[in-house]
Amino acid sequence: MSKLLYETGELRAECPEKDGLSEGLVKFFTRDGKCLSCTSFTKGKRQGNATQWHANGQIKAQEFFVDDLPDGLQKYFYEDGSIKAELPYNQGRLDGWVKLFWPDGKEKRLSFYKNHERHGRERLWNEAGILVDDGTYYLGSPIGLHKHWFDDGTLKTEFFYYSAKRVDKRAYNRSGELIFKAVTGDNGEYSEIHWMDGEIIKKV
Known part of the structure; x- marks a missing residue:
């Protein structure tokens, strides 16, 4: 001993x-x-x-x-x-459902893992219990629609993953107005549009 x-x-x-x-x-x-x-x-x-x-x-x-x-x-x-x-x-x-909790018992994170990689739906909540992140993964890579919210529950961003390299994005301000959009075409070309007060201010 x-x-x-x-x-x-x-x-x-x-x-x-x-x-x-x-x-x-x-x-x-x-x-x-x-x-x-x-x-x-x-x-x-x-x-x-x-x-x-x-x-x-x-x-x-x-x-x-x-x-x-x-x-x-x-x-x-x-x-x-x-x-x-x-x-x-x-x-x-x-391997399975990973669960994290806030001190008051509310869910903080719920995600599924397969062989140590995120595989399936993942959700995150803030301390007030408001959903702030929701998306799906396939063997570690994001797929489909992913949403993120401000702490008050207002939509902040949306990402749509067609593949790891082809991703569309939308961003909003706290008033819910669209302020940014980015699109990746089938040919791989990337375009952006920016708004302010509902007016287009920039195109790329």
Whole structure:
């Protein structure tokens, strides 16, 4: 059993070992003796459950590892115990619905991952619960219509992805007026139109 101490002598960590490798429960502590983390090791690799705590004693993270890689649903929490994030892993790669939350429990982000890449719909909300981002991905690349909103819910921009290189864009001011449009044609040519107070002021 190897141990680490704070410079003032309190126990900082303890690590059981076998043949020079971590074996068993590795623990870290605060200066006043509270456990900050407890992780299961086998032959020097994280294997099984790993738990972290906030300084106030609330659980900070609940993780699971297979051969040192996160596997299964990993959960993270705020200091008051409310859920902060849920991350599904498969052999170290995100795979499934990723969920992030604001401290009051409202959804912050909801997105689907396949083999560690965004694949499907992704939505983001601000702290007031207003949707501010909505779009779809295919194996990591944006496809189709993506919308972004100001914090008050007013439409800010629209992107339409025909492909990674061909993208149309519209932008609006907070009054909802169209102020910018960019279009990419089938031939790859790019054009822009700018408006101010409803009048065209620039074409490119």
